Amino acid sequence: MEFLKEIKSSLLIMSGFYIVVGLVMLLAPAFVSNSICYLIGAICLIIGGLAIYTYIGSEVYGSLGAAVLIIAILFIGLGLFIVLNPEWFASFIPMIMGVILVIDAFAKMQSSLRLKKYEYSKWWYVLVIALILFVLGILLLFNPFESLTLFIRVLGGFLIIDGLSNLLTVTSYSKIEKAIKK
Numbered sequence: 001m002e003f004l005k006e007i008k009s010s011l012l013i014m015s016g017f018y019i020v021v022g023l024v025m026l027l028a029p030a031f032v033s034n035s036i037c038y039l040i041g042a043i044c045l046i047i048g049g050l051a052i053y054t055y056i057g058s059e060v061y062g063s064l065g066a067a068v069l070i071i072a073i074l075f076i077g078l079g080l081f082i083v084l085n086p087e088w089f090a091s092f093i094p095m096i097m098g099v100i101l102v103i104d105a106f107a108k109m110q111s112s113l114r115l116k117k118y119e120y121s122k123w124w125y126v127l128v129i130a131l132i133l134f135v136l137g138i139l140l141l142f143n144p145f146e147s148l149t150l151f152i153r154v155l156g157g158f159l160i161i162d163g164l165s166n167l168l169t170v171t172s173y174s175k176i177e178k179a180i181k182k
Contacts, residue, residue, distance in 0.1 A: 025156025
């Protein structure tokens with residue numbers, strides 16, 4: 001019985017967390033993407049600061065010392081750029097995914113043509129998938145921030161569904177607990 005109570009309390013906490021985070025992602029996707037960018041920027045600034053500290057505190061000079069200093073400056077510059085331009089950085093990630101999808105789509109198109117040449121009857125399945133990937137890749141390339149916003153909202157929706165699913169599981173465990181007591 002104690003085991004079921006622990007499971008129920010864990011599921012209730014997880015459900016609440018998932019639903020709250022999911023709602024934030026669903027209702028404020030720009031806040032979520034900016035927060036992630038600020039976190040990445042802060043990490044870059046910390047790494048750059050630690051590299052400067054290492055450079056100043058060490059007695060290593062020459063090319064190794066210069067490399068540490070260059071790395072420090074690069075990380076600090078990148079961190080500042082990300083913190084000052086979170087929307088640009090957030091839109092950069094979907095653009096990379098768009099390029100990857102377009103390249104993969106072209107490779108799949110070539111594969112489908114090879115399959116047709118060798119008279120494989122379902123060659124067109126590969127072509128349809130390639131065309132879908134191509135369209136998604138182009139969408140990501142030309143509308144990256146909107147694509148990221150949609151992705152965050154969809155992920156938020158899934159978290160809400162998962163949280164509600166956990167609540168149903170808690171209800172089931174409560175029924176099992178009542179049946180065991182009888």
